[in-house]
Amino acid sequence: xxxxxxxxxxxxxxxxxxxxxxxxxxxxxxxxxxxxxxxxxxxxxxxxxxxxxxxxxxxxxxxxxxxxxxxxxxxxxxxxxxxxxxxxxxxxxxxxxxxxxxxxxxxxxxxxxxxxxxxxxxxxxxxxxxxxxxxxxxxxxxxxxxx
Amino acid sequence: xxxxxxxxxxxxxxxxxxxxxxxxxxxxxxxxxxxxxxxxxxxxxxxxxxxxxxxxxxxxxxxxxxxxxxxxxxxxxxxxxxxxxxxxxxxxxxxxxxxxxxxxxxxxxxxxxxxxxxxxxxxxxxxxxxxxxxxxxxxxxxxxxxxxxxxxxxxxxxxxxxxxxxxxxxxxxxxxxxxxxxxxxxxxxxxxxxxxxxxxxxxxxxxxxxxxxxxxxxxxxxxxxxxxxxxxxxxxxxxxxxxxxxxxxxxxxxxxxxxxxxxxxxxxxxxxxxxxxxxxxxxxxxxxxxx
Numbered sequence: 001x002x003x004x005x006x007x008x009x010x011x012x013x014x015x016x017x018x019x020x021x022x023x024x025x026x027x028x029x030x031x032x033x034x035x036x037x038x039x040x041x042x043x044x045x046x047x048x049x050x051x052x053x054x055x056x057x058x059x060x061x062x063x064x065x066x067x068x069x070x071x072x073x074x075x076x077x078x079x080x081x082x083x084x085x086x087x088x089x090x091x092x093x094x095x096x097x098x099x100x101x102x103x104x105x106x107x108x109x110x111x112x113x114x115x116x117x118x119x120x121x122x123x124x125x126x127x128x129x130x131x132x133x134x135x136x137x138x139x140x141x142x143x144x145x146x147x
Numbered sequence: 148x149x150x151x152x153x154x155x156x157x158x159x160x161x162x163x164x165x166x167x168x169x170x171x172x173x174x175x176x177x178x179x180x181x182x183x184x185x186x187x188x189x190x191x192x193x194x195x196x197x198x199x200x201x202x203x204x205x206x207x208x209x210x211x212x213x214x215x216x217x218x219x220x221x222x223x224x225x226x227x228x229x230x231x232x233x234x235x236x237x238x239x240x241x242x243x244x245x246x247x248x249x250x251x252x253x254x255x256x257x258x259x260x261x262x263x264x265x266x267x268x269x270x271x272x273x274x275x276x277x278x279x280x281x282x283x284x285x286x287x288x289x290x291x292x293x294x295x296x297x298x299x300x301x302x303x304x305x306x307x308x309x310x311x312x313x314x315x316x317x318x319x320x321x322x323x324x325x326x327x328x329x330x331x332x333x334x335x336x337x338x339x340x341x342x343x344x345x346x347x348x349x350x351x352x353x354x355x356x357x358x359x360x361x362x363x364x365x366x367x368x369x370x371x372x373x374x375x376x377x378x379x380x381x382x383x384x385x386x387x388x389x390x391x392x393x394x395x396x397x398x399x400x401x402x403x404x405x406x407x408x409x410x411x412x413x414x415x416x417x418x419x420x421x422x423x424x425x426x427x428x429x430x431x432x433x434x435x436x437x438x
Binding site: 001002004005007008010011012019020039040043044047051083088106110111112113114115116117119 | 198201224228233237244245246248252253257259260261280315379
C-alpha cells in the first residue's frame with residue numbers, strides 16, 4: 001500500500017468521528033520505482049493532508065519531507081522528487097493501521113490492508129442511534145406530557 | 148441461462164482460491180471484463196487534459212478492470228471483499244493499491260478526494276442478505292452515501308450491473324438517488340439478451356444539474372434512443388421522473404372516477420351484453436356516511 005492510499009483511507013467504524021489519519025505501524029517497507037508525473041503531483045498536493053502525510057512517511061522511516069509545505073514549493077525539483085518518492089514509491093508491505101479514535105488495528109499483509117469490520121462494529125450504530133432516539137424523542141415527549 | 152454466482156454463496160466464499168484462479172485464467176472472462184471496463188471508463192467522461200486521475204475500483208477482484216485504468220495512465224485504489232481474488236491480483240502485479248473491505252459497510256475514504264469510480268459486475272452483490280445482520284437496503288445506503296462523500300465535485304461513478312429483475316434495479320437506483328446522486332441507467336445492446344449490458348451512470352455535485360446521461364450502444368455501434376424500445380424493461384430510467392410534481396398525479400387519479408367515468412364503463416359493459424343496472428340521478432353519487 002502506498003502513502004497515497006494511506007492518505008485517502010480513514011477508519012470506517014461506525015460512530016467514529018475522527019477516523020483520520022490512521023497511525024502506521026510499519027514492520028516491512030518496500031520501495032518500487034515509478035515514473036514521475038509533475039502534473040499529477042501538483043494536483044495531488046491539493047488533496048493530500050500534509051501533516052498526516054509527513055507523519056506517515058516518518059513512520060515508514062523516510063524523514064526527508066519538510067514539516068510544512070505550501071504550493072510554492074512545488075516549483076523546486078528537489079521537493080517534487082521527495083514528494084513523489086514518499087507518495088508513490090514507498091509501500092507498506094507488513095504492519096498495521098491503527099484507528100486514532102478507537103485504537104482498533106487493521107492488519108496489513110502483503111501490502112493489502114484488511115479494512116473489514118466485525119459485525120458488532122457496524123451494528124453498534126443501530127444500538128447507539130436507538131438509544132439516542134430514545135433519549136431525545138421519547139424522553140422529551142414524556143416531559144411534554146407530564147410537564 | 149447459467150446460474151448467477153450471487154445465489155450460490157456470499158462473494159468472499161464464492162470467490163475462493165480455485166474460483167478466483169479460474170475466473171482470471173478464462174480468456175473469455177478476461178476479454179469481457181476488459182471491454183466492460185473500457186466502456187465504463189468511456190462513460191466516466193473524465194476531462195481530457197492528460198493529467199492522471201485518482202480513481203476507485205469497487206469490487207476490483209483480480210484487477211482485470213484496474214488494468215484498463217492503468218493502461219489509460221490513471222492511479223487507482225481497488226476494493227474487494229475476497230482475499231483470494233486480491234491474492235491473484237498481487238500475483239499479476241497490478242499497479243493499483245488493493246484494499247480488503249466490504250462495500251456494504253461503507254467506504255472508509257476521506258471526503259472529496261476521488262476523481263471517479265468504476266465498478267464492474269459488483270453492485271448487485273449488495274442486494275443479497277448473506278448474514279442475518281445484513282439488510283440490503285441499509286448496505287446499499289451505506290455504500291452510496293459513503294461513495295457520494297468521497298467523490299469530488301462533478302465526479303462520476305459508473306457501475307456495470309447485472310440486476311436480477313426490475314425490482315432489484317429500482318432498489319439500486321433508488322439507493323443511489325437517496326444518497327444525492329443524479330443520473331440514470333445506460334443500456335448497451337438493449338435488444339440482445341446476450342450482449343445486453345447495463346451501466347449505472349451517476350454524477351455527484353454541481354455539474355450534474357444539466358449533464359445528460361450518455362446514450363446506450365446499438366448493434367451497429369450507433370447510439371440508440373429510448374423511444375425505440377417498446378417494452379418497459381428496456382427503457383432508460385431517467386431522473387426526470389423523480390422531479391415530476393406530485394399534485395398532477397393526484398389530480399389524474401381523482402378525475403378518473405367521476406360520474407362520466409362510471410357512465411362510460413356501464414355503457415361499455417352493456418355493449419358487451421352484461422346485465423347492468425339502469426342509469427339514474429343516483430348514479431355515481433357518494434353513499435351516505437353511516438356506521
